């Protein structure tokens with residue numbers, strides 16, 4: 001299996017169902033040989049996008065290109081793509097070998113060629129011992145691999161995966177995910193993978209495309225999407241526990257909210273500060289020593305704010321410390337297992353400002369990291 005991988009390009013693609021716009025004016029380029037993951041909450045339009053590429057549905061507007069060829073009018077079977085669905089849809093009365101070769105038989109591929117490709121796919125997927133079994137005699141993971149193998153024997157230029165792991169239990173899900181990544185490394189074929197699970201997306205994708213409400217919000221490497229989220233939606237969707245946020249409004253030339261006063265970028269009157277749980281450092285503090293002030297560093301007890309501890313989740317490798325602040329917000333901090341804090345404690349919390357984010361009134365991330373300023377009147 002050694003065909004040249006094909007790139008996929010969507011230009012201004014839109015799909016409407018009556019009143020519902022499932023996909024809006026969407027541009028996306030998937031490079032030849034790339035493993036791209038489409039991720040977003042349920043109903044955001046991911047499957048619709050995949051079906052548009054496969055040719056199972058037609059766009060209301062826009063163009064679909066595969067391998068440098070416009071395919072809007074090309075039948076699904078002639079698009080050089082193979083789709084692996086959520087439900088395995090295996091033929092129960094056929095053996096594994098029969099299922100693997102079915103698509104090729106329908107196409108009239110010569111028998112020796114079918115046998116060669118089936119053997120190759122079975123070897124690649126560890127199914128060689130199971131070729132004479134029926135689907136009913138296989139585990140869920142094995143059935144999933146047969147479904148994968150059925151796409152593989154077609155030797156497509158592009159693989160499309162529609163939430164193929166969502167039926168599997170947690171352990172099998174991880175293993176199958178690794179197998180797909182390994183298969184991608186081995187075959188070098190373009191793969192487009194749909195999931196609603198952001199952890200799966202970040203761990204599998206070379207790049208991820210984050211969608212919501214039919215719109216593409218950001219395309220980037222997992223690192224880019226996590227560290228430089230384009231907007232509040234991406235910041236909130238990617239990462240668990242979700243990014244902490246607090247609303248800020250312009251006050252005396254600063255962006256103020258809760259205990260914070262930050263430098264206001266020009267023209268920004270309202271903003272949201274976003275800080276990931278791992279970018280907060282929690283320290284124990286002596287009881288009842290007054291309010292913390294933003295930017296109050298170097299005064300013995302450093303920290304950007306004080307808060308009370310509501311709850312501590314001990315997860316073994318880390319703790320999640322739930323706080324009753326800053327201000328009206330309730331933030332969560334990640335802390336090392338060695339930190340000793342209990343519900344009811346007052347703690348001092350420092351923010352890693354250079355890794356934090358400011359989102360403007362339209363939700364878009366400001367390029368510059370937030371910068372704390374002295375409070376008006378505090379010197």
Ligand code: ADP
Pocket residue numbers: 017020021022040041042043044045046047048049
């Ligand atoms: P996802 O895969 O992200 O869960 P879908 O692409 O399946 O989302 O659906 C996107 C939106 O389009 C949803 O609001 C869904 O209800 C709607 N939709 C999808 N298919 C159809 C259809 N055949 N008819 C009407 N609405 C549809």
